[in-house]
Amino acid sequence: MTILYGMGxxxxxxxxIMLEELGFSYAFRRVNVFASEQFGPEIDALNPNHKVPVLVDEQGPDGGRHVLFESAAILIYLAQKAGRLLPPSGAARFETFKWLMFQVAGVGPMIGQLNHFRQGAPDGNDYAIQRYTNEMYRLYDVPDRHLAENAFLAGEYSIADISTHPWVNAYERYGLYWSDRPNLSRWWHAVSARPGVVAAAAKMAPLWEADREARANATPDDMDRFYNRKASATSSPK
Ligand SMILES: N[C@@H](CCC(=O)N[C@@H](CS)C(=O)NCC(=O)O)C(=O)O
Structure with missing residues (x-):
């Protein structure tokens, strides 16, 4: 039995997407992060970082239960388990890691900060908004140039594409034009049309909706915890 803890x-x-691509069966447990459930005992026992996704696999590598957090670690784990979507060795494997890390260390954190300053910060953060907007432009330009010569980020379709695709979903919502980045556009539309990606989008839709509603009903305290706006006892200077 595989359990995925998550949100929209x-x-x-x-x-x-990965689980759908592989056809693995799994149970999904929604964590309502707008009601501070990520800090409750169940997630605390699984992830000391108190974030999702978290994957629990009852048939882990040593035959027992294995718990993973960090989305890239989960993708590598599942790819290795299935023997798919990550080359087993050689240069192609490291090409895949390169673009996977580019997403988890660059695209995700920078656009995450942009989302925070656009939606979660008080007015008066023009510098931060401009900085992270510029970073978003740059981090979309890099794959756009690369994809001019390559069908996918790392040769064949792989976990590098799976990791990056959801971070391009909001491209037009940021007011950006596909015509400015035609290679990224070609790639994003091709990945979007894959049956596993379509199935994943259908599974995610009610979660996004539930989180929109939960966010609207969150208390100021829950929002402070969600955005880590108040220093905790252990992180305060002594
Ligand atoms: N680097 C982590 C980031 C995890 C992360 O930031 N998860 C967000 C959802 S995308 C979350 O749990 N947010 C709730 C919170 O921060 O309390 C990963 O790739 O898994």
Whole structure:
């Protein structure tokens, strides 16, 4: 039995895409992060970082239960388990890691900060909004140039594409034009049409909706915890 803990989010979407692509059966447990459930005992026992996605696999590598957090680690784990979507060795494997890391270390955190300053910060953060907007432009330009010569990020379709695709879903919602980045557009539309990606989008739709509603009903305290706006006892200077 595999259990995925998650919410409506790009980092969770990539794991859902992966599970759908592989045809693995799994149970989904929604974590209501707008009611501070990520800090409750169940997630606390699974992820000391108190974030989703978290994957629990009862048939882990040593035959027992294995718990994973960090979406890229989960993608590598599942790819290795299935023997698919990650080359087993050689240069192609490292090409895949390169673009996977580019997403988890660059695209995700920078666009995540942009989302925060656009939606979660008080007025008066023009510098931050401009900085992270510029970073988003740059981080979309890089794959756009690369995809001019390559069908996918790392040769064949792989976990690098799966990791990056959900972070491009909001492209037009940011007011950007596909015509400015035709290679990224070609790639994003091709990946979007894959049956596993279509199935994942259908599974994610009610989660996005539930989170929109939960966010609207969150208390100020829950929002402070969600955005880590107040220093905790252990992170305060002594
Ligand atoms: N680097 C982590 C990021 C995890 C992360 O930030 N998850 C978000 C959803 S995309 C989350 O749990 N948010 C709730 C919170 O921060 O309390 C990964 O790739 O899994």
């Amino acid at each position: 989010s790009p980092n969770v979407s990539k794991v859902v």
